[in-house]
Amino acid sequence: MFSKIRLANLVADARAHKIAFFVCLLALWQGLVQLGLWQEYIFPSPLGVARTLARGFQNGTLLIGIAVSLQRILIGFGISVVFGTVLGLLIGRIRLLQETIGALVLGLQALPSICWLPIALLWFGLSETAILFVVVMGALLSITLATEAGVRNTPPRYVHAARNLGARGWRIYLYVILPAALPAIISGLKLGWSFAWRSLMAAELLYVGLGLGQLLNMGRELNDMSQVVAVMLVIIAIGLTVDRFIFQPVESRVRERWGLG
Amino acid sequence: MHKLEFKGVTKTFTTRNRSIAVLDSFDLQIQRGEFVCLLGPSGCGKTTLLHLIAGLEKPTQGAVLVDGEPVQKISRERVMIFQDLALFPWLNVLGNVVFGLQMTGMSKPERRQIARRYLQLVHLAEFERTNLHELSGGMKQRVALARALAVNPDVLLMDEPFAALDAQTRDLLHAELQNIWKETGKTIVFVTHNVREAIVLGDRVVVLSARPGRIKRDVAIDLPRPRQIENYAVVDLARGILDLMREDIVTTEFEVAERVPQVGRDVL
Ligand SMILES: Nc1ncnc2c1ncn2[C@@H]1O[C@H](COP(=O)(O)OP(=O)(O)O)[C@@H](O)[C@H]1O
Ligand SMILES: [Mg+2]
Numbered sequence: 001m002f003s004k005i006r007l008a009n010l011v012a013d014a015r016a017h018k019i020a021f022f023v024c025l026l027a028l029w030q031g032l033v034q035l036g037l038w039q040e041y042i043f044p045s046p047l048g049v050a051r052t053l054a055r056g057f058q059n060g061t062l063l064i065g066i067a068v069s070l071q072r073i074l075i076g077f078g079i080s081v082v083f084g085t086v087l088g089l090l091i092g093r094i095r096l097l098q099e100t101i102g103a104l105v106l107g108l109q110a111l112p113s114i115c116w117l118p119i120a121l122l123w124f125g126l127s128e129t130a131i132l133f134v135v136v137m138g139a140l141l142s143i144t145l146a147t148e149a150g151v152r153n154t155p156p157r158y159v160h161a162a163r164n165l166g167a168r169g170w171r172i173y174l175y176v177i178l179p180a181a182l183p184a185i186i187s188g189l190k191l192g193w194s195f196a197w198r199s200l201m202a203a204e205l206l207y208v209g210l211g212l213g214q215l216l217n218m219g220r221e222l223n224d225m226s227q228v229v230a231v232m233l234v235i236i237a238i239g240l241t242v243d244r245f246i247f248q249p250v251e252s253r254v255r256e257r258w259g260l261g
Numbered sequence: 262m263h264k265l266e267f268k269g270v271t272k273t274f275t276t277r278n279r280s281i282a283v284l285d286s287f288d289l290q291i292q293r294g295e296f297v298c299l300l301g302p303s304g305c306g307k308t309t310l311l312h313l314i315a316g317l318e319k320p321t322q323g324a325v326l327v328d329g330e331p332v333q334k335i336s337r338e339r340v341m342i343f344q345d346l347a348l349f350p351w352l353n354v355l356g357n358v359v360f361g362l363q364m365t366g367m368s369k370p371e372r373r374q375i376a377r378r379y380l381q382l383v384h385l386a387e388f389e390r391t392n393l394h395e396l397s398g399g400m401k402q403r404v405a406l407a408r409a410l411a412v413n414p415d416v417l418l419m420d421e422p423f424a425a426l427d428a429q430t431r432d433l434l435h436a437e438l439q440n441i442w443k444e445t446g447k448t449i450v451f452v453t454h455n456v457r458e459a460i461v462l463g464d465r466v467v468v469l470s471a472r473p474g475r476i477k478r479d480v481a482i483d484l485p486r487p488r489q490i491e492n493y494a495v496v497d498l499a500r501g502i503l504d505l506m507r508e509d510i511v512t513t514e515f516e517v518a519e520r521v522p523q524v525g526r527d528v529l
Contacts, residue, residue, distance in 0.1 A: 155347070157343055157345060157347040158347055158349065160317055160335075160341075160343070160347065161341075161343060161347035161349075162349075162360070162364075163335045164315060164317075164335055164336075164337065164339075164340055164341055165337060165340065165360055165361030165364060165408070165409075165412055166337045166361050166364040166365055166412060167360075167364045168364075171364060175360075175363075175364075176349070179349070179351040179352075180349075180351065182351065256392070257350070257351060257392055258350045258351060258394075259350055259392065259393060259394025259395075
């Protein structure tokens with residue numbers, strides 16, 4: 001009981017520290033602006049950024065940007081999850097695939113996924129397909145590799161026991177290998193998501209229209225620094241939200257169920 | 262016909278630079294409904310014997326017969342309870358017990374009903390929704406037992422299941438296992454390196470020599486049941502068998518010989 005109270009206090013303290021720090025940061029930012037050393041278009045004020053954010057949400061440009069980017073990443077990430085886990089399961093179980101495709105995936109993983117953009121543009125032109133290709137190349141490989149590692153680290157005992165109890169063929173994959181590898185797969189998904197998000201922003205920034213990346217670019221072209229900062233904040237917020245409300249809960253539920261502490 | 266039979270079974274493991282003869286022309290017959298304990302020093306091939314019956318390993322020479330037919334593949338007729346149990350941590354207690362039935366495509370209500378019956382048998386009825394890592398060692402043993410029994414195998418293969426439990430829990434499980442055996446009439450092959458445990462549980466105690474495993478002594482145990490580990494008769498019998506084992510440990514297995522005092526205490 002006592003230690004519970006202490007723990008609660010520690011958590012409350014940590015939160016207070018965090019809030020205090022960010023309030024100070026904002027104050028410092030506003031203070032620097034007040035000094036008037038830089039022009040607003042080089043160094044925007046927090047209030048200016050807040051106004052731009054509000055305007056962006058009111059006139060819909062930010063909402064459209066968010067919707068377009070989210071749609072792209074959801075499709076791209078979805079494709080990667082399906083193909084990445086299936087590929088990882090197969091590579092992890094079948095020696096020949098591991099020696100061939102596995103080696104290829106490992107090699108390609110060394111390439112930052114935005115480097116696929118030139119190929120994508122040559123193959124698909126300035127299109128949604130091109131951008132999806134880049135997003136998929138960002139997420140697919142890390143999901144595949146994490147799944148493969150999870151599968152290979154699954155104790156053979158589980159498979160023996162399942163076969164002994166009558167499991168055969170695809171049921172072993174679905175009911176034993178996949179769940180046994182799930183903790184590893186989930187960390188692969190997290191990694192894949194962050195790679196996909198990064199490559200999407202890079203691709204949008206470089207070439208392909210609409211989306212948050214393009215809004216960022218537009219801010220630069222209009223010399224509108226407050227828009228640049230506002231869009232950056234939105235990108236950060238989306239990243240944090242997905243991690244906090246999707247990956248973290250899933251991960252902690254799995255860890256709890258699996259007894260991984 | 263014998264339920265299980267080893268006929269001149271030789272098993273050799275070949276690793277990169279050496280080969281280990283684990284069994285050499287091994288013969289053993291086990292009757293239907295018998296409770297046989299295989300007793301032997303560690304490394305003598307007990308687990309390998311169970312794997313051969315289960316179909317997880319193939320003999321290098323000779324044959325393992327079940328109902329007179331050579332073992333071809335893994336089957337739910339002979340279910341193994343592994344030393345580390347190999348319970349599925351992603352499933353709760355009920356999920357584990359239901360697993361084998363689910364694999365046959367049995368309907369959900371039916372398989373749950375059967376699983377609950379076995380959970381009751383091992384006194385875990387209230388824990389069906391519990392995650393595995395919240396269970397004690399003894400409770401996990403019971404889950405493994407229920408999971409194996411649920412698919413209704415002819416033969417139950419148990420690999421040192423109680424070795425890691427505290428004495429009280431182990432005594433309790435000895436009593437329960439004897440009851441379950443009486444009620445279900447399964448053929449049980451139970452591996453242990455604990456002499457008294459073997460005598461408490463078995464109709465027969467087959468004493469194995471150090472590697473390559475041979476039968477040193479095949480002892481019928483006709484003490485009345487239920488037996489307990491501190492019964493005089495059990496302790497008496499154990500003393501004789503233990504001497505037999507000790508001499509073997511000292512003369513043939515150098516690495517084990519160094520730990521004789523410890524082994525002695527452990528075994529009694
Ligand atoms: N798959 C394997 N490959 C190589 N050696 C093995 C393998 N399985 C068992 N052995 C060896 O066979 C011997 C007997 O093993 P085991 O049957 O596990 O003995 P026990 O269960 O009596 O302790 C041991 O020396 C072990 O190292
Ligand atoms: Mg063993």
